[in-house]
Amino acid sequence: xxxxxxxxxxxxxxxxxxxxxxxxxxxxxxxxxxxxxxxxxxxxxxxxxxxxxxxxxxxxxxxxxxxxxxxxxxxxxxxxxxxxxxxxxxxxxxxxxxxxxxxxxxxxxxxxxxxxxxxxxxxxxxxxxxxxxxxxxxxxxxxxxxxxxxxxxxxxxxxxxxxxxxxxxxxxxxxxxxxxxxxxxxxxxxxxxxxxxxxxxxxxxxxxxxxxxxxxxxxxxxxxxxxxxxxxxxxxxxxxxxxxxxxxxxxxxxxxxxxxxxxxxxxxxxxxxxxxxxxxxxxxxxxxxxxxxxxxxxxxxxxxxxxxxxxxxxxxxxxxxxxxxxxxx
Amino acid sequence: xxxxxxxxxxxxxxxxxxxxxxxxxxxxxxxxxxxxxxxxxxxxxxxxxxxxxxxxxxxxxxxxxxxxxxxxxxxxxxxxxxxxxxxxxxxxxxxxxxxxxxxxxxxxxxxxxxxxxxxxxxxxxxxxxxxxxxxxxxxxxxxxxxxxxxxxxxxxxxxxxxxxxxxxxxxxxxxxxxxxxxxxxxxxxxxxxxxxxxxxxxxxxxxxxxxxxxxxxxxxxxxxxxxxxxxxxxxxxxxxxxxxxxxxxxxxxxxxxxxxxxxxxxxxxxxxxxxxxxxxxxxxxxxxxxxxxxxxxxxxxxxxxxxxxxxxxxxxxxxxxxxxxxxxx
Numbered sequence: 169x170x171x172x173x174x175x176x177x178x179x180x181x182x183x184x185x186x187x188x189x190x191x192x193x194x195x196x197x198x199x200x201x202x203x204x205x206x207x208x209x210x211x212x213x214x215x216x217x218x219x220x221x222x223x224x225x226x227x228x229x230x231x232x233x234x235x236x237x238x239x240x241x242x243x244x245x246x247x248x249x250x251x252x253x254x255x256x257x258x259x260x261x262x263x264x265x266x267x268x269x270x271x272x273x274x275x276x277x278x279x280x281x282x283x284x285x286x287x288x289x290x291x292x293x294x295x296x297x298x299x300x301x302x303x304x305x306x307x308x309x310x311x312x313x314x315x316x317x318x319x320x321x322x323x324x325x326x327x328x329x330x331x332x333x334x335x336x337x338x339x340x341x342x343x344x345x346x347x348x349x350x351x352x353x354x355x356x357x358x359x360x361x362x363x364x365x366x367x368x369x370x371x372x373x374x375x376x377x378x379x380x381x382x383x384x385x386x387x388x389x390x391x392x393x394x395x396x397x398x399x400x401x402x403x404x405x406x407x408x409x410x411x412x413x414x415x416x417x418x419x420x421x422x423x424x425x426x427x428x429x430x431x432x433x434x435x436x437x438x439x440x441x442x443x444x445x446x447x448x449x450x451x452x453x454x455x456x457x458x459x460x461x462x463x464x465x466x467x468x469x470x471x472x473x474x475x476x477x478x479x480x481x482x483x484x485x486x487x488x489x490x491x492x493x494x495x496x497x
Numbered sequence: 498x499x500x501x502x503x504x505x506x507x508x509x510x511x512x513x514x515x516x517x518x519x520x521x522x523x524x525x526x527x528x529x530x531x532x533x534x535x536x537x538x539x540x541x542x543x544x545x546x547x548x549x550x551x552x553x554x555x556x557x558x559x560x561x562x563x564x565x566x567x568x569x570x571x572x573x574x575x576x577x578x579x580x581x582x583x584x585x586x587x588x589x590x591x592x593x594x595x596x597x598x599x600x601x602x603x604x605x606x607x608x609x610x611x612x613x614x615x616x617x618x619x620x621x622x623x624x625x626x627x628x629x630x631x632x633x634x635x636x637x638x639x640x641x642x643x644x645x646x647x648x649x650x651x652x653x654x655x656x657x658x659x660x661x662x663x664x665x666x667x668x669x670x671x672x673x674x675x676x677x678x679x680x681x682x683x684x685x686x687x688x689x690x691x692x693x694x695x696x697x698x699x700x701x702x703x704x705x706x707x708x709x710x711x712x713x714x715x716x717x718x719x720x721x722x723x724x725x726x727x728x729x730x731x732x733x734x735x736x737x738x739x740x741x742x743x744x745x746x747x748x749x750x751x752x753x754x755x756x757x758x759x760x761x762x763x764x765x766x767x768x769x770x771x772x773x774x775x776x777x778x779x780x781x782x783x784x785x786x787x788x789x790x791x792x793x794x795x796x797x798x799x800x801x802x803x804x805x806x807x808x809x810x811x812x813x814x815x816x817x818x819x820x821x822x823x824x825x826x
Contacts, residue, residue, distance in 0.1 A: 278568025
C-alpha cells in the first residue's frame, strides 16, 4: 500500500480561545493510503506538532502491506510515537478496508448510525456578552462552553441567562484545585450537566476531592486521558472520559478504549480536535457506542477539504457509501 | 431473520472427569439463524442446562431483524439470561454477517489467522499412571492437566516424568486455600506454567494470598469470571483470565472482555467448553487477540456435527470460506 501526505491548514471561523491559548488555524496533515484518507490533528498543547507528525509518517513504509483487512498486523507494526499520526494511518486504513468490503464502515462494525447521540457545539472563550450572544444565536440544543480563565462565573451567568440549551463546560485544565472547588457547585447550580478536565492533567488527588463535592456536574477527564492506562487510573475518580481518535491512536484503539471505559463504569464522551470532515466522519462511525458526543470540528472551520458526516441541527448523519464515505470537495 | 434450534448431544471420547464431576456426554443446542449457525454449551456446573437454554431461545424472536450487520442492535435487544444461549445467537449472527460480506470472519475483524497461539490438549482426571500414559501418547506440545481432587501431587509427578510437553493445570475450583497454598509451589517446582481457578469462584482474598507465594505458576481465573465486572474485580489478583464465548455471551462480548483484560494488565487464555466445531471455530476467529489458547473441544468428542477449524498438531487452521467457514458433516 502506498502512503502519501498532504499538509492541510484549517482556518477557524473565529479565533478559537481556550484555556491553553488562542488559535486562528491548525496545521493538520492528511494521509492518503491507496484510495483511503486519514487525518492527523496537530494539537500544540498535547505536544502534537505538524513537523513531528510529518517526520513520523515519513518513516512509515507500508509498501509490503497488500491486504487492508490485516488491521491488527499493520497497526501493531507501527512504530511508537505520535498518536495523531498513528490515528491518521488507522483512519485511512479503515477507509480502504471498508471500501474493499463494499460497505460503510459503521456496518462492518455492526453499529446503527441512527444511534449517534446529538453533538454539542463549542463556544470558545470570549467576553461574557459575546459568548451569551453566540449561545443565543447558535440554535443548537447542547452547547459546550470553554472556560478556565478569570471571569468564568460572569461568563456562565451571561450564557445561562441567554439560552435554554443543555450546557456543558470545559476548563481545559485551567483551574487550580481551589478554583475548581468553588466553581463546580456554581456550575451545578446553573444546571451545567458536565465539566471537562477541571484540573491539570494527572491531578488524581484533586479529582478525588472534586468527586466528593455534594453538588457538582458530572466530571469528565480529557487532557488526563492520553492512553488506555490513563482510563484505568481515572476509574472511580471521574464520571466519564473524553475519547478522541487523535489521542487513542485511531479507530481500533478508540474501540478498545471505549470498551475499557464502559467496563470500568465510566461514561464516554466522543470528541474531536480542530479537525476536518475526514477525522470527524471517522469518529462518527463509532459514535453509536458512546453516551455523549462532541463532534463539531467541521462546524468550526472554513474550507473543509472533504465532505462527510452532515449536520441536521445536532443530529449527525453518516454517508451510506463504502468506507468512511467522505469525498473531496 | 428466522431462528431455529437443534438439540445436539456430544459424546465424549473418554469419560471427562474434572473437579466438578464426570461427564459422558454434553447436551448442547445448535442454533440456525438463516444461513448462520451457532452453538450453546450446556455446562451443568455453571448452571447452564439444556432445558433453560432452549426455553431462552424459544422466547427470542428475530423476525423483525432484516440486516445481519445490525450486530449491536440485535445483541443489545436480547433479553437477559443464559450467556450460553446468547452466545449461540451471537455466533450464528456473526456467521450470517460475515457470509453476507463475503469474507471469513477473521478478515472482517482485521485479524491474522496465522497468529493463533498453539492450543493445549486437556487430560481429564484419572489414575496417575493413566494420565501419564495419555500425556506420553498425546503427541501435543502443551497439555492441560485436570486436577482438583486428592492425589494431585502423585498425578503431577507421574505426568511430569512421562512427558516433556509444556504443562498447564486446572483445578476447576477444587482446592481449599490450604491445599492451594501447598500445591502451587509443588506445581512450580515441576515446571507447570499456569494454574486455572485454584480456589472457589469469587474467593478474591484467597487469590491475593496465592499471588504472594514466592514460587508459583501463573494464576488464571476461570469459574470466577462470568462477566466483564468479574474481570475488573480480579485485576491485580491474578495473572490472567480465561475467556470463553459461552461465558462472555458471544464473540462481540468476548472481544470487549479481551480488551478489558488486556487494559488491566491481565493475560487472556481463550478457552472453550465441551463444544463442537461450531462454537470452537467461532472462538478461533478471535484467538489471534489472545496470548494463550485452549480450544480442544472437537478433539475430545465423537460425532462432531460440523467441520471447521482443523488441527495440525497444536496449530489451528481456520477455513478460508466466508462467515465462520463451517460446514455440515
